[in-house]
Amino acid sequence: MACVNGNGKLTQSAKNILQAVENSPKSPADLSRELAIPMFKIRSSMRDMASMGLVQETEGAYQLAPGGKKMLDKSN
Amino acid sequence: MENMNQEEKVISLPRIGDTAPNFEAETTHGTLRLEDFKGSWVVLFSHPADFTPVCTTEFIAFQEIADELRDLNTELLGLSVDSVHSHIAWVRNVKEKMGVELTFPIIADLNKDVAKKYGMIMPGESTTETSRAVFVIDDKQIVRAVIYYPLSTGRNMPEILRLIKGLQTTDEHGVATPANWEPGEKVIVPPPKTQEEAEERANDDSVECTDWYFCKKQL
Numbered sequence: 001m002a003c004v005n006g007n008g009k010l011t012q013s014a015k016n017i018l019q020a021v022e023n024s025p026k027s028p029a030d031l032s033r034e035l036a037i038p039m040f041k042i043r044s045s046m047r048d049m050a051s052m053g054l055v056q057e058t059e060g061a062y063q064l065a066p067g068g069k070k071m072l073d074k075s076n
Numbered sequence: 077m078e079n080m081n082q083e084e085k086v087i088s089l090p091r092i093g094d095t096a097p098n099f100e101a102e103t104t105h106g107t108l109r110l111e112d113f114k115g116s117w118v119v120l121f122s123h124p125a126d127f128t129p130v131c132t133t134e135f136i137a138f139q140e141i142a143d144e145l146r147d148l149n150t151e152l153l154g155l156s157v158d159s160v161h162s163h164i165a166w167v168r169n170v171k172e173k174m175g176v177e178l179t180f181p182i183i184a185d186l187n188k189d190v191a192k193k194y195g196m197i198m199p200g201e202s203t204t205e206t207s208r209a210v211f212v213i214d215d216k217q218i219v220r221a222v223i224y225y226p227l228s229t230g231r232n233m234p235e236i237l238r239l240i241k242g243l244q245t246t247d248e249h250g251v252a253t254p255a256n257w258e259p260g261e262k263v264i265v266p267p268p269k270t271q272e273e274a275e276e277r278a279n280d281d282s283v284e285c286t287d288w289y290f291c292k293k294q295l
Contacts, residue, residue: 003106038116039112039116040116041105041112043109043111044105044106044112
């Protein structure tokens with residue numbers, strides 16, 4: 001998975017995305033604008049992170065899932 | 077060619093106006109699907125192999141137009157029949173030896189899944205390498221232009237930029253663009269479809285007509 005490195009820790013870009021959805025759900029377009037990351041990368045990253053249980057999607061918006069909170073805490 | 081199995085022989089390519097075939101592929105930027113690019117234009121281009129000189133010049137040249145393409149809401153997506161590790165090593169080599177950071181994703185199409193979907197392999201030239209194909213895909217994932225170059229000849233970036241600007245101008249203004257057109261130059265007004273329209277066109281001062289079917293205007 002592109003969002004986790006060889007040590008099982010979050011990559012910097014994954015960390016940035018998870019921090020961006022930590023307090024409120026955001027759409028891929030919101031995240032693309034806020035983080036200045038192209039939409040295709042956001043969509044791909046969110047798919048990866050959702051499959052790992054790091055984020056959850058509701059009506060097109062993503063928010064931090066318990067697994068993502070655990071990973072974020074570990075990486076801080 | 078005669079010994080080639082049926083699967084290798086049947087290689088078609090999406091044509092202009094077709095919906096671009098979707099795919100999911102491993103890339104230097106993780107797993108990407110074509111549908112991830114919806115809303116943006118895409119220049120999907122193949123090259124024969126990593127660590128080859130013509131391809132290296134092309135990748136550097138693509139990178140040089142990446143910012144201008146981004147301004148045109150257009151993303152680059154490269155492809156060859158190489159592994160992700162080969163791509164990563166080549167990208168790092170280009171940065172180290174040529175001082176250019178390649179920022180766009182490159183598909184590792186080891187099993188040729190994407191290359192076959194897009195007809196990027198020219199068996200008469202090589203059965204193991206992709207040719208220099210360019211598919212311009214619009215924001216609705218429709219194939220808008222297809223360019224093929226042989227293994228020996230590097231592509232022309234100004235033409236790719238000109239092509240995308242021309243297509244986007246057509247979409248925005250409902251006009252066509254003449255030979256060698258560059259942004260800022262006069263565009264072609266579509267010919268009238270009826271006799272009535274032809275008469276009206278003849279009296280239309282907003283366009284410059286050489287004849288009723290051949291009219292240009294400044295945007």
